[in-house]
Amino acid sequence: MKKLLISISTVMIFFLANVIPTQASGNEVIEHGILKNNRVLIPIRAVSQNMGIDVKWNQFQKTAQLTIGETVITLAVQFKRALVNQDRDDFDAPVELIQNTTYVPLRFVSQTMGAEVKWDQKTKEATVILDDKQVVVKLMKPKYQVPTNQRLSDTRIARLSEKLNEASDLSKVKQVRTYFKPYFTDRLIQQIIEQEGLHFKEMNFDMNTATVNYASNTSAMLIQSYIPGNILTGELHYVFDREAHIIYANGAWKVDKVSDHLRQIPNMSLEPDLQ
Template sequence: MIKKLTLTLAATALLILPALPAPSFAANAGETVTSGQLLNNRVLIPLRAVSQHLGASVGWFQKEKLVSIDNGGSRIFLAANFKRALVYTLPIDQSTVKYIEMDVPVQVIQGTTYVPLKFVGQSLGATIAWNQQSKQATIAVDGKKIVVNMEQPSISVPSSQQITDTHLILLSQKLNEAVIGSSVKNLTTLFKPLFTEKLIRSISQDNLEHSTKYEAPITSVEYTSKTTATLSQSVIIANGLTAEDQYIEDRTAQLIYTGGVWKVDRVNYTRRVIPAGFGQYNPT
């Protein structure tokens, strides 16, 4: 038997987390990472590269889309497309779990997991700084530092053609309306401005029959060419009787730029489960 959750990982309330013990800094002074991302005025850094330089152990669980970080005294878990990190004091004890609420979510970009720069300072006890002029982030511990340079986008989409947050929200809302295909009338009139004809045909055939409602997008769109992009969203849809297992649905929308407008061309839904005992997982 399954019941709906009333609290999501992206809940607005957060617990204030004391500074964690600083890990030993394994890198030499001046280590450089060249694959940072600047999205929506937020600095994202590659989790594995930075954590390895900081001496932390990182694990990735593909099926659950879950990241673990061991920094000696704590184990941290982050789920893709969510803003909340779970922090356990080692050895693991479920009663000691605390939370960090991040200003942007964990995001997977071209197969690499990225986290907010601010999160590194909060979770690993590092001092962080951002140089707006050089577009460089500095992470320092014990007098040593890592410089993170922002990676130049491999795909350059003109600013006038880039998808606005307002348009993304509208696309998400329309997808929420379209999922109950059998109850929607006048599909072409309702959705043609934002959906391709191929997607509208799928809706009319009930190929999008889902009842889950997604909140406004919190991840950044990933451009795959100048005229194609991907938007990934996630939502907790239910839990077990003990309210421990987390049942998550991911919605991936493929977007195309046609006729001067970004439209949804395809939508895929997948499910994943984060088991109640995930805190016992060992990094790989």
């Protein structure tokens, strides 16, 4: 939520928290589901632990490992793939880390974990059933209600991502301030000029791994991940995460700050079109 080459951490710390379940009608109730891009996301730690599933979190890798009997499922934040033992299982939305809690699409629970899922459109509740255990996940009310006409469009996100990629090599840009002014704040443009471009050169972050989370009505975080290669043994992927802090001012969303982080995740046979 810093860089190359870093040895893998062996300490597994599952810090994802503060999702405390309650009970209603004999069922565990979790109040922290999220509706995002017309998909229901659920906090995997809270749901899994209430199902009796062992969960471990690796802070450095940003990976979660679930153990169900003899089945081991590995998830990596920002990616749409799980490793089930050594088999690959792809789903339609990435694993996300939101406010220090790891979320997975509801479909993952049925498709990969083998649980039965029931969705109540009227109450906006998901019921997850596995063996003799049952958990109800309620959608929490968004902290910020960003007006529809003010939200970041897919087109704008793609354009900001494109300009961030271009900002890594200023040799191709003639008038830096003029060129980037519609997309970056003056502060970021000045920083880019002083350091002669952003750090992640020759890395074209694409929209396959893009996630956006709003911090307020006028600020958001765009997170993207890029796999430049593997460690020598091939057991781990290197992953660069780019975090762009975006602010809304004068009718437009612009990038104000950018940071990047390096991590390593288990080799999940991720290719650019499957990230």
